[in-house]
Amino acid sequence: xxxxxxxxxxxxxxxxxxxxxxxxxxxxxxxxxxxxxxxxxxxxxxxxxxxxxxxxxxxxxxxxxxxxxxxxxxxxxxxxxxxxxxxxxxxxxxxxxxxxxxxxxxxxxxxxxxxxxxxxxxxxxxxxxxxxxxxxxxxxxxxxxxxxxxxxxxxxxxxxxxxxxxxxxxxxxxxxxxxxxxxxxxxxxxxxxxxxxxxxxxxxxxxxxxxxxxxxxxxxxxxxxxxxxxxxxxxxxxxxxxxxxxxxxxxxxxxxxxxxxxxxxxxxxxxxxxxxxxxxxxxxxxxxxxxxxxxxxxxxxxxxxxxxxx
Numbered sequence: 001x002x003x004x005x006x007x008x009x010x011x012x013x014x015x016x017x018x019x020x021x022x023x024x025x026x027x028x029x030x031x032x033x034x035x036x037x038x039x040x041x042x043x044x045x046x047x048x049x050x051x052x053x054x055x056x057x058x059x060x061x062x063x064x065x066x067x068x069x070x071x072x073x074x075x076x077x078x079x080x081x082x083x084x085x086x087x088x089x090x091x092x093x094x095x096x097x098x099x100x101x102x103x104x105x106x107x108x109x110x111x112x113x114x115x116x117x118x119x120x121x122x123x124x125x126x127x128x129x130x131x132x133x134x135x136x137x138x139x140x141x142x143x144x145x146x147x148x149x150x151x152x153x154x155x156x157x158x159x160x161x162x163x164x165x166x167x168x169x170x171x172x173x174x175x176x177x178x179x180x181x182x183x184x185x186x187x188x189x190x191x192x193x194x195x196x197x198x199x200x201x202x203x204x205x206x207x208x209x210x211x212x213x214x215x216x217x218x219x220x221x222x223x224x225x226x227x228x229x230x231x232x233x234x235x236x237x238x239x240x241x242x243x244x245x246x247x248x249x250x251x252x253x254x255x256x257x258x259x260x261x262x263x264x265x266x267x268x269x270x271x272x273x274x275x276x277x278x279x280x281x282x283x284x285x286x287x288x289x290x291x292x293x294x295x296x297x298x299x300x301x302x303x304x305x306x307x308x309x310x
Contacts, residue, residue, distance in 0.1 A: 042068070059072060061088050224267070
């Protein structure tokens with residue numbers, strides 16, 4: 001992350017109850033790259049302090065209602081103004097008592113009227129330069145912090161991508177094995193599968209018992225969705241639900257073909273409005289689940305044959 005710091009002109013607050021004095025100060029500073037905001041009273045100046053950050057304040061001491069000392073004291077209570085340099089402007093030589101009072105409040109300097117333009121400009125320019133350096137330092141600190149966070153996030157993303165690639169490789173290997181096993185189920189003549197004494201030439205389950213098949217399809221869709229979105233532990237917890245479906249199919253003399261038909265319908269139903277990425281996940285994870293339930297149907301008939309022999 002990199003960005004160039006754009007320095008905006010610093011802002012100066014001028015507070016004086018006489019408009020002519022404000023105009024004179026603004027004219028004195030007009031050749032400098034700065035902005036000015038003027039206030040004709042302490043109350044008006046305090047209002048500006050809530051919304052702006054100033055490089056310094058030129059504050060007249062002798063004002064009616066609220067003088068410069070009271071105004072400065074209230075300014076210091078504002079978070080934005082806690083460290084803002086305040087230059088007092090007074091019409092007469094300030095007494096030692098006034099000077100101490102001003103410094104105690106937080107004044108950094110005094111100017112005596114009539115004001116020397118060069119002195120005003122040098123003092124204001126100094127505080128503006130300090131203001132700009134402080135802001136640049138803050139910006140650079142924030143930028144450094146942001147770059148650190150970004151690097152950490154990039155490392156996390158790289159780790160996630162690596163893990164994803166590893167999981168993808170494992171999933172592809174598992175899928176390849178699942179496809180081989182499933183292709184075996186599909187290619188072998190069903191009449192040669194000694195699952196039971198059921199006549200494999202009989203009609204599919206959905207033709208023989210549509211109500212049973214429809215109910216099983218609803219349950220299978222539910223398990224399929226949970227299976228696809230589950231972790232390994234949760235997948236194991238779903239096995240009893242799959243076994244129940246397999247047993248019902250076995251009770252109705254069903255075959256692997258019935259399971260495949262049910263599975264294909266379920267995948268189609270669940271991915272009708274799904275995005276391609278979701279559809280791929282349903283297809284891949286679903287085939288693994290399909291093998292699970294087929295194995296359960298085989299176990300159902302094996303146990304049935306064993307019980308008949310006994």
